[in-house]
């Protein structure tokens with residue numbers, strides 16, 4: 140059992156969970172994830188380790204409530220327990236001195252990008268962060284990003300905070316007017332990552348994305364997380380989750396992530412009905 | 420007492436294992452075989468000729484004293500019989516259910532020539548179940564502790580057997596398991612209707628009673644490397660029993676369509692994650708009324724196809740590239756599958772999976788094969804027949820064409836030498852790897868094999884780990900090592 144030490148909402152339906160896991164905290168590297176099971180009948184889902192403190196023995200998970208499991212996790216508060224947390228899993232982000240790096244986070248993607256941004260900064264890169272959201276309340280970790288970046292550009296679809304437009308609009312600006320970019324790291328919804336890849340491809344800017352296929356074990360045992368990169372099948376949980384954005388088959392990823400949509404919808408509705416019953 | 424003459428005994432026929440009726444069991448996940456009654460067990464045991472040279476024992480990979488235990492069964496001394504088996508096999512309730520007896524003890528039995536070998540597997544299962552159901556499992560007697568610590572990586576049959584013996588030697592044993600449940604293939608692969616999970620849990624509870632510690636969610640190589648275990652974690656030796664868990668795919672177009680599962684994924688969703696139960700949050704594609712094709716001819720393929728039937732598939736087929744004789748599955752599973760209505764299509768391979776616009780599998784292009792010259796293993800090699808392709812409708816395909824070792828652990832321990840197939844190099848007699856203090860056994864060494872071989876390898880390694888801890892000598896010892904009773 141893994142104890143929740145602290146929990147609070149960062150945005151509507153986006154929760155920060157600080158979880159006691161001393162061993163994982165010590166071993167994890169930026170870009171890695173854990174597999175979490177929220178209950179004894181629960182499914183296994185991957186969540187990126189958004190932060191960790193080795194001396195205090197905790198890891199931070201940032202969870203967007205989209206289905207039953209993530210909603211369930213988002214009801215947890217300090218003192219609650221998570222039955223299973225396994226990790227760290229996946230390949231760590233490649234941290235090098237690239238030069239000028241642009242880190243793009245869309246929605247909760249910002250939480251996933253944050254530890255890698257911090258490590259890139261520490262490795263001596265100039266880090267520019269573009270963090271986007273639908274509107275101001277969906278832009279998360281602005282202060283944290285500020286602390287590890289040379290420049291931070293929040294963007295919102297409705298203009299309620301920062302740049303009025305998409306993260307790709309801001310990136311296009313930077314490509315056109317800023318110093319040459321050596322690496323783009325983009326983490327967020329699939330359409331966003333695809334748009335970033337399409338934008339940087341003609342400029343030959345090395346671009347890395349973190350993929351989020353459906354997983355089961357997270358150790359390379361089931362192949363459920365298959366993605367295609369450069370025409371080759373890879374297991375995202377062990378070969379990734381980060382891949383060369385210009386080689387990723389985003390269509391395939393989009394389709395495969397929809398495999399269980401009906402089931403997920405049904406489960407969510409059942410759970411919400413049950414929750415409503417409890418709170419009455 | 421066995422008053423019958425040899426000749427009379429040879430006239431008797433083999434008892435039939437009582438089983439659930441195919442029509443009803445096709446709809447449930449409870450065990451197919453119901454087990455022998457004490458009367459049936461005695462009747463069967465009395466058929467045994469008590470051969471002076473019991474060839475059945477030669478056929479058993481761990482050399483259970485078969486005649487001794489069968490003699491005790493004939494006399495109704497079931498708990499004594501269980502003790503005899505347990506001297507050589509620590510997991511008889513499991514092996515009695517899943518061993519390929521027709522290739523082992525029963526295949527060797529002199530009565531096999533008359534097509535009615537003694538039902539050794541059924542008897543083994545009977546005495547183990549009898550012992551468990553009557554709470555006769557011996558409580559662990561306190562053992563003097565040695566103070567030495569051993570880490571066992573993986574909780575499949577190899578790891579469990581190794582841990583059992585190490586605990587009996589008095590060592591402090593910690594088993595690390597990557598998944599959230601213990602048992603390896605026994606829980607994530609083999610379905611409930613063939614091996615009830617309660618049996619695996621009982622075995623593990625016994626180990627816990629003996630003081631063995633279990634750590635789940637511990638992916639060794641990621642959270643601790645083998646060097647960490649031997650270094651800062653303070654273990655004196657490590658046993659690696661991580662199995663062969665990397666699924667193979669045929670590498671044909673369309674294999675990433677939704678609906679093409681590896682057998683590992685399909686079975687893990689159903690068994691480990693219990694997708695067959697209404698309250699499980701783990702999804703599985705709808706199988707009710709659908710066409711399911713399973714590719715392969717081993718136990719894994721049989722388990723997958725019979726699982727598909729139980730989940731409501733309208734048609735569930737086995738598609739295998741060789742002929743039925745070459746299928747590596749246990750005979751009983753093939754027989755049960757056929758009774759349940761599985762369709763067998765031999766001598767065919769998939770060459771392409773076809774899908775709809777949303778990326779869901781809709782069909783498969785198959786190609787006919789014919790048997791050519793024998794390969795290195797002596798089985799006739801299947802060769803494609805040119806121009807013999809045809810299309811079939813399929814909604815869900817399960818690929819069960821074998822597993823390779825998972826490279827995850829090996830990548831973090833470069834000094835563990837691997838074969839070109841990714842299995843670990845070990846000394847067969849002792850289970851020593853190329854790294855001092857590290858032993859290995861089971862599927863990670865042999866590639867996908869059997870429960871009994873994994874268990875045997877775990878025990879062999881436990882004996883040499885004990886020897887290593889006692890002497891501190893890593894070189895191969897001269898005297899044979901002893902296995903605890």
Ligand SMILES: Cc1cc2nc3c(=O)[nH]c(=O)nc-3n(C[C@H](O)[C@H](O)[C@H](O)COP(=O)(O)OP(=O)(O)OC[C@H]3O[C@@H](n4cnc5c(N)ncnc54)[C@H](O)[C@@H]3O)c2cc1C
Pocket residue numbers: 516517518519572573574575576577578595596597598602603604605608609637638639640660661662663664686718719720722749825827828860861862863867868869870871873
């Ligand atoms: C579906 C199926 C049906 C089968 N049916 C039969 C049958 O009827 N009869 C028969 O004799 N054999 C059968 N087999 C084969 C048999 O199950 C295996 O040969 C046997 O389980 C191998 O045992 P093992 O202990 O080596 O590995 P496994 O049972 O594979 O156990 C390995 C364990 O190690 C864990 N692990 C892996 N990596 C790590 C890591 N890095 N850190 C920590 N833990 C790790 C795994 O999660 C797993 O729990 C079947 C296999 C399958 C897949």
Ligand code: SF4
Pocket residue numbers: 466467468469470473474475476485486527528529530536537539
């Ligand atoms: S070979 Fe068959 S008949 Fe002979 S002892 Fe073994 S089980 Fe009995």
Ligand code: FES
Pocket residue numbers: 353354355356357358359360361362363364365374375376377
């Ligand atoms: S999640 Fe099972 S192999 Fe990646």
